[in-house]
Amino acid sequence: MVQMSQTSWQDFSLADVKEILTFAPLNLAIGANPVLHYTLPKELVAGEKIKYTIVAGFKIISWTGIIGAVTGNKLMVRLEKGPFRGFTATHWFEAEGGFTACCDEFTFQGFTDISESEFKDLIDKTHVIYALRSRKAAQEIELAVEAKKQTQSFESLDSSATAG
Structure with a gap:
């Protein structure tokens, strides 16, 4: 069994952190040490x-977890699919x-x-x-794309309503 824990403080509000974590990072600066990132779902429910x-140089390890329980601002997650049992x-x-x-x-x-042992060395x-x-930045791009789609949809609806 390999374990890892970390606490970090972010200069965003709690609501902003939870919302922003639903977007995948637009880009990541990869250095000598491996990094782990996760993307939350839009709704934090079981x-x-x-x-x-995990990105370690050119090696990428990906997996998916399922939220088993949510208590306040705490999520318990178990494996859905990935390179582990x-x-x-x-x-x-x-x-x-x-x-936050x-x-x-x-x-x-x-x-x-x-x-x-290799994985433990990596996680360390x-x-x-x-x-x-x-x-x-990814959120802003997605919002801009959605706004553009809405505008095109309304323009299309408007032009079809006046045709004929």
Whole structure:
């Protein structure tokens, strides 16, 4: 079994953090150390899926978890599909003054394509990144695309209503 935990403080409100984490990062700066990021579903309810990715140089490990329970701002997650026999995670978010504390705990069990000792070495160097500014950029692009679609839809409806 391999475990990892991390707490980070973000200079965004609790509501903003939870909303921005529903967008995948637009881009990531990859350095010498591996990074783990996850993307929350739009609704934080039991049964929804969370996508996880570890990027270590050119190696990418991806998997999906299912939210098993939600208590306030705390999510308990279990493995849906991935390169492990078992995976659990707990994510919780707390407002602290003008910041939001993001706390994550991960447990990995039974690896299919990497030895446990190799994976433990990888995890020991890995940091969870939130990349909120990069995700915010992705959010802004998605909102702009949706606005454009709405405008085109209304223009199309308007022109069809006046045709004939």
